[in-house]
Amino acid sequence: MSGIIDSYIPVAIFLAVGLIMPPMTMFMVKQLSPRSKAASKYTTYESGSIPTGTARIQFNVEYYLYAIAFVLFDIEVLFLYPWATVYKGHGITSIAVVEMLLFIFILLFGYVYLWKKEALTWVK
Amino acid sequence: MNELMYLAPEIVVVATGLVILLAGVFLSPRSKNILGYLATLGILAALFLTVKSFGLLTMEGLQIGYSVFSEALNIDALSQFFKLVFLVVALIVSIAAIKYNENSDHTEEFYTLMLFATFGMMVVASANDLIVLFVAFELASLATYALAGYEKQNPRSLEGAMKYFVIGSVSAALMLFGLSFVYGATGTTSIPLIAANPWLLIENPIGLVAVVLLIAGFGFKMALVPFHMWAPDTYQGSPSVVSALLAAGSKKMGFVAAFRIFIIALAALQPDWQFIFTILAVATMTFGNVVAVAQTSVKRMLAYSSVAQAGYIAMAFAVMTPVALGGGIMYALAHAFMKAGAFIAAGVVVWMVSQEKTGNLNVPDHLDSFKGLGKRMPLAALSMTVFVFALAGIPPTAGFMAKFVLFSSTIQAGMAWLAVIAILNSALSLFYYARLVGYMYFLPPEGKSVSVPFPYAAALLVAVAGVLVMGIWPEPFVELAMKAAMVLV
């Protein structure tokens, strides 16, 4: 219990540093850098032309499909991680192998389905 | 490998689902119709295996159950009985859906989702571990969320699906939260082990919290009254075949899960949940019946009636005698036949309306569409009559037999007041059922007569046969239900 927490103390320290460093750097930059105010400087960059409309555009639906596919497959990988640690040396190798292969096999069904449904093709 | 033998029905179902999924994407749209037959065959095979498995459960006259997969699953009379229920529903739905999906591009998705949902329900029925139970519960729920929104172009279907999804997910969260407390109090997720340490739950105040959360969680799926809001919308909006699956199948899943969790695992807290369930049962049946009277959409009416029926089954929790539990379990099967059939019959009418583009297209299942159905589609009307009379508990139908056992056991347990309420409700329900029959037979038809397409007709006949066989020859079903109840007590 405390061993686990111990190994994360450096993580906390690093996180703290990671959180503080960028603002500190930016603070230093503020002190060092010059200042000049010109309205056109604060416009959005659009290759020199005057920006039109908002940039908060609608998601392309393609991205959504990928996101879903990713979430699902990534979650499947989630199951592989604990399995990876017990695969070796826990004396249950044969069951572990068969079941995980079955799992991957079933996963393949979904994969082939997605492929054939052209969910994995960018431009339809 | 012995373990796999006990799970043969599940394996068949899930394998059929996978094969259909892949076959569907490789087949041309025209030839996708065979998928429906394939699914039906798979379900029939699973049904056969399930029925056969009843033989395995008795050895030298003793009732036995098996625990397989490191005690994650339990094969006993209760699980097999509910598998029968789910497979029966799946069979009826699958046959009817052959027609429903006739020109659909997504046939394989429908059948795969349906089979996965059935698989999930079947696993819930035999779950012996909270994890398995929750995972299977969610598997079935997820598949049915998608099925409810199957008609992507139909705003009603989508709206129903959305409500179902939101409320279903919330209920899943409540359930998970509740289960986490059960686990926390006992330190195990195995149902028998939880049951083996009753004092852990009694002494710990979080046991009560868990009960409340779990009742809310399962209550949503069972559509008990304060948690029923999604049911009418979803049942009305979804395609009729899906409504049949939801009302007849998915709801039973809630019950079997509740049986496993409350009666076996949380037996220690019986006084607490029994009281809550008693109140919920009364509220559910009364509310469902009263509101059903006011409906003009038949599917919505059936939905409310389904809510009411859930109240009857929930009486089993309130009474908690072996016979009452058996009655509740038997009612589940009877209700599967009746409600699935009734929704399919409503689906036939919706199909007819959409074919002819007459009548109220916004609410194709409006009562007006049923006018003179006795002349337009005698088979559909007759089956619907059988179903609604069965739902009302008119003999000799499955509904009567199931009510008979359930209500009589209530009296036996000395809860005559509950039986009186249930019986009065049953009488009240006759009012709106009779009105539907009235529309079908006593009003003049508003269109040509139509012949019921073969798959629909076959599905209806299966359901009618089930209703009548259970009504006329209930012995084997009563016996099975009682065996199943023995698992619980």
Place this chain on the structure above:
Amino acid sequence: MTAIPLTFYLGLAALLFSIGLYGVMTHKSGIRMIMCIELMLNSANLNLVAFSSYTDTLNGQVFAIFSIALAAAEAAVGFAIFMAIYRMHDKINLNELNILRW
């Protein structure tokens, strides 16, 4: 390191759960609802993991992994439904959807 008391975890989980529930009940946007539901599920996971640690059993963690997977699948289905609604109505505000009522 002194161990953090179990009640802290439970309290946090309960708090997150309540926030999620409150959000589901008050928010009308589908996406927010899904986020709130995820919050509820994850608070339950927190519970499970905390219990797992304090009862010295692994079931809770296994449970949590499974429920994470299910939550992902649930979100996927939910988004699919909301996307379909969005395409049809150009809105996902649930209170504007009320064709079905009695």
Place this chain on the structure above:
Amino acid sequence: MIEIPEFIIPLIPWIRGVVGLVLVGAIFLGAMGAVWLERKLSADIQFRYGPSRVGKFGLLQLVADAIKLFTKEDVRPRNADRLLFDNAPIFMMSSVFLMLVAIPVGAVFINGVQYPLAVTEMDVSVLYIEAVSAISIFGIFMIAYGSNNKYSLLGAFRNFARMVGYEVPLGITVVSVAIMTGSLNIVEIASAQGLHWNIFLQPIGFIVFFIALMADMGRLPFDQNESEEELVAGWITEYTGMRFGLGFFAEYIHMILGSFLVALLFLGGWNVPAFVANNPVLGLIAPTGFFLLKTVLVLMTIIGMRWAVPRFRIDQVVDLSWKKLLPLSLLNLVWAVGLGLYLGA
């Protein structure tokens, strides 16, 4: 052995953490070196001189650049979302720091006993590293969305599509490696390889991992999120001065850490033959040196790739991941399982 006083023991993690911060400095220097290396190497490949004015071989060019970045004005566009725009670098930097903490940068052998040079050792470090490396995409997205610039947002979308495509094969290959050791501890994975490097055992896995890693880091040919020619600078278009510097730097550190991972997971880490490790002097230096050498080679390969392969179109990128790498990674997993069975028996 040195006796450690009793009262220190609870403080050890703190000490490791604080001392570990030295590593940050080293890695920063390394990143600067990497920038220099890239410019120099690119120039060599293209028969140019590259930086050569400031200092010997242009070595001080980076110092000059740093001074410039520090003194440039920080411009925030008028329409930007201030909260997101300002805080995005925190995410990118945190991601880098959090990865850094778990990656060993070598090991010393004292009396034949291995002491890895890692700030912390955890049981699930592989998983942890993957998890925290994904945090940076929040930063990228916050920058893009906060900038309110169409190029930025397009870049971020592409970045997102690419990331989701390559995380999966990456994860699966990592699992394939992990099952050879039966551990998710990166130190164990590295040290367990001995001289049977995973690259030899799982060549397919290595290729998949390497490509996926490149994509994950956004290195050419996978820099669709920047693609200077079409999107100006993609997600980072609106960032100037030090703000740009932070994002840029984070990317480079990412690259170095990626090289570490390749060396750790596939190239045998710091393993050296036993007689070297048991030598009291060489045991202190050789493993780490060998390891860093491999890392630099990987780094140079990554940099060199930039000039060898043209940039993919986004649809090609996505196709590559979903339709080629994913099946290949699954194949590799099955292969690894079989290999594990064979070796285990």
Place this chain on the structure above:
Amino acid sequence: MLPVASLLILVPLIFAAVTFFTKTKDQAAGLGLIGSLVTLGLTLYAYLNFDSSTAAMQFYESIPWVPFLGINYSVGIDGISMPLILLNAIVIPLLILFSWNEEREAPNRFYGLILTMQAAVIGVFVALDFVVFYIFWELTLVPLFFIVNIWGGEKRAHASYKFFIYTHVASLVMLLGIFGLFYTALHQTGVPTFDIRELIAQFQFFGSGLMKDAIFLAILFGFLAKLPTFPFHSWLPDAYVEAPTAGSVLFILLKIGGYGLFRISLPMLPHTGNPNLMIMMLGLLGSFSIVYGALLALRQKDLKRMIAYSSLSHMGFVTLGSAGLVALSVSGAMFQQFSHGLIMSIMFMSAGVIQSATGTRIINDLGGLARKMPMLTVLMMVGFMASLGLPGLTGFIAEFLVLTFTFVNLPGFVLLALLAIVITAGYHLWAMQRAMFGVYNEKLGSIRDINTLQVFSMGVIALLVLYFGLNPSPVLNMMIKNSEAIVSLAAGLGV
């Protein structure tokens, strides 16, 4: 021996099923006729083999059905059920003949439902198991519901729903009583059984008097509502009036309420907590029904409605006779059921004919029909006279027995009922006189007399009324043993 009891249910049911699939009217009616004639044949076979000298069950069959709950399919015929089966078997073919020439939609359903109804009613009469009994009891609702609703009058929907729900609720209450009976017996003996006789025998051993009363009243309520008796009769006028002629006749043949009274309630009665109170209640309800029905009949303008109320009045004699608890009064009550079935059939048939011929049922709008419809008038006269209790016709025998022998035990109620005799005579004669005799109302246009088939069917019934009025013994003999058995039970307990 033929398994007559089962065949009596099966034959009409099978013929009904086939009839549903016929296409033309002639096929349907013909098949219906054949079916009912076969049933009649079977009934006659049973009648000829019937042993009147015993109260025991005859033609008994029993097959286990749901052994777990002790449900058996057991049927049998005895003196209580035989006359009623006979009544059904005789009237149904005549009814089919009577309605042969009527034009109606969906004749296949019409005749199919009639046969289903016959099967259900006979099923109730022969059932010896509470579950079987209840199943057929409920089954009788369905055909009537359809008949009224499809071929009924203007307010048929209202009438049919009212009838359906009303009696269904009553049956559910009865079901509760049956459950109570079953479980209390189960508690006592440990052996589950739904056998009617067995449960009634067990009834006396039940512990609590209150419990007994509750069970008894619950079951009794089901019967009284079906009978119907005074406070529970409100479905009757609507249903009887709105039903088509055949439907009304079927309602009349639906003697299951009274049958249940004899079969179940009377044997239970002596063992209730307070039998005297129960008897008083029955007597009160009976005599009140007689008077109330008669009074209401007197003020009806509608001929059919008048007949309906008169039916209510007559059924009061059944209740009253049962309450009398003397062998002959009970027999009289049973005979009243039989006779009432015959008489009311004629009356409803007449009313139906008049309506279809003239288009109205309002008595004042009729007049002088005797000139145009002599045959009808003759047959109708027989019915009306029998109904008002003219000696020599069946009605007299029944009412005489009931009144005379009930007087032994319940003189007060009999005196009350006697009041009604006068009223009964009054409204019958009054209606007859104004509708059939006097000056012909020319507004009715030209009308024709009833056709041969109608003459035949009504005539046969009229002859039977006459015959059994002169020689009631063939029927009465069957009943007397059973009545004695019932009464001896009561007498043995000093009630």
